Amino acid sequence: MRIGENTTQNYQSILQMLKNLNKNTRNDPFGIFHSNFGMNQTGQGSRPDMVEVVPGHYCKNDPRIIANFRKNFDEDGDLINSHGVAGMDITGKDPSEWHKIVEVSEEGRQSMFDMVKREFIQEQGIANGDTTQRSEVFAAYQKSIPKADRLTATWTLGQYERQYNKAMYEAVRASNPTWEPGQYFDPAILQGITRESVEARIVQTGTDSLGLKSIDCLA
Secondary structure, three states, X not given: OOOOHHHHHHHHHHHHHHHHHXXXXXXXXXXXXXXXXXXXXXXXXXXOOEEEEEOXXXXXXXXXXXXXXXXXXXXXXXXXXXXOOEOOOOOOOOHHHOOOOOOOOHHHHHHHHHHHHHHHHHOOOOOOOOOOOHHHHHHHHHHOOOHHHHHHHHHHXXXXXXXXXXXXXXXXXXXXXXXXXXXXXXXXXXXXXXXXHHHOOEEEEEOOEEEEOOHHHHO
């Protein structure tokens, strides 16, 4: 899944680490972290040395441990990913809850378009996970919008990203029908490709997807 496959992967890694710490004593030999461990019916800990740091997560009542543990969560108790963004938790959520097309700011779309075009030229049409700045583009946009909107808006921005890439590919292929990703092409081919020209061809193809009309359909 390209939408934030980076952010989601980073988030899931952190979440799994916390789950392991909370559930597996072999990974927590000193009993520092627990989740709903030793709780009675009132929710009060039966171990006096444990304190609830965020809902459902407990650690030893040590100021240093508590301070470090809290760094993984925001003020609402939502886990923060490696880019410092909360609200990207998909655990327990049905994809239909956030696989939706919603409004994305022009600034966010422009940042994504500029990144796609720059990297398409730089990498000659190949997605390079070692050099891409897409994680930074997603994170910057996520931080600019309310936390509750981040999952659906990120999904939508990812849909725009796909169509921008497709438009670049089509433009190069139109100039050189034998071109394949990874082969050199003259960057001047993409000089006239703008976000506005691409978005004039973008249509919503479903509640959760965007598509790109062929140039012939625009005639």
